[in-house]
Amino acid sequence: MLLSSIVAVFALCTSALAQRATAPFTEPKSGITFQAYKHTSGYQFGIALPPKPGNDFIGHLSAPASVGWAGGDLGPKMVGKLLIVAWPNGGSVVGSLRRATRKSSPPPYTGAAKLKPIAAGTYANASHWSYTFLCEGCLADPAVGFAKDAPAGDLGWAAGARAPADKASANAGLSYHNVGAGSIQANFAQAKATGYDAWAAKAA
Ligand code: HEM
Numbered sequence: 001m002l003l004s005s006i007v008a009v010f011a012l013c014t015s016a017l018a019q020r021a022t023a024p025f026t027e028p029k030s031g032i033t034f035q036a037y038k039h040t041s042g043y044q045f046g047i048a049l050p051p052k053p054g055n056d057f058i059g060h061l062s063a064p065a066s067v068g069w070a071g072g073d074l075g076p077k078m079v080g081k082l083l084i085v086a087w088p089n090g091g092s093v094v095g096s097l098r099r100a101t102r103k104s105s106p107p108p109y110t111g112a113a114k115l116k117p118i119a120a121g122t123y124a125n126a127s128h129w130s131y132t133f134l135c136e137g138c139l140a141d142p143a144v145g146f147a148k149d150a151p152a153g154d155l156g157w158a159a160g161a162r163a164p165a166d167k168a169s170a171n172a173g174l175s176y177h178n179v180g181a182g183s184i185q186a187n188f189a190q191a192k193a194t195g196y197d198a199w200a201a202k203a204a
Contacts (some may be wrong), residue, residue: 015072021052030121061198068163073156086131088124116203134203
């Protein structure tokens with residue numbers, strides 16, 4: 001009885017871990033392949049790296065229309081690393097780089113990194129929305145980026161149901177992540193893609 005309970009708890013833990021890992025995902029409109037984490041809500045966060053990682057990566061955030069904002073975190077904790085936040089605004093999507101110093105609506109990031117949308121994978125329709133982007137310079141400072149040369153590392157995710165009040169502004173205040181938030185085990189080795197340069201060249 002005790003043994004079977006231990007086995008059951010162990011099985012639960014390993015399946016919970018497996019659910020937090022990234023897996024291959026091809027964004028259908030842009031054809032870009034990511035290592036992506038998908039939450040049961042439909043939220044998704046993916047990354048693609050060049051064969052030799054530099055200062056940039058290509059990212060993807062998408063969610064059902066019921067999700068007001070979605071965020072990707074370049075580390076497993078809310079405070080410290082770069083946060084990429086996106087939300088739909090009409091037929092388009094607004095992206096914003098943030099950095100939190102405490103657990104409240106994170107202010108805009110003031111460093112040199114930039115988000116450049118990739119049009120083919122960036123849209124909003126009645127059922128869901130998608131933001132595909134080049135995160136330019138996002139890995140230049142190891143204090144805010146992930147360890148791109150490691151085979152794997154921990155990232156984070158967050159999503160909130162309530163859209164920002166001022167959807168048109170990239171500096172809009174955010175509501176709490178009531179859809180969920182937590183860490184992700186990202187496979188950087190498998191995020192490397194030979195098509196990277198051609199995909200990155202499409203960023204505006
Ligand atoms: C109004 C905005 C926000 C508030 C008030 C807030 C608040 C909090 C609080 C209180 C926690 C502790 C555990 C929990 O309650 O879930 C937390 C955790 C977390 N948050 Fe936020 N957050 C906000 C926005 C964001 C954004 C934009 C991101 C990422 C893009 C983010 C990523 C995370 C992650 C990954 C965790 C889990 C790890 C940790 O506890 O550090 N949060 N947040």
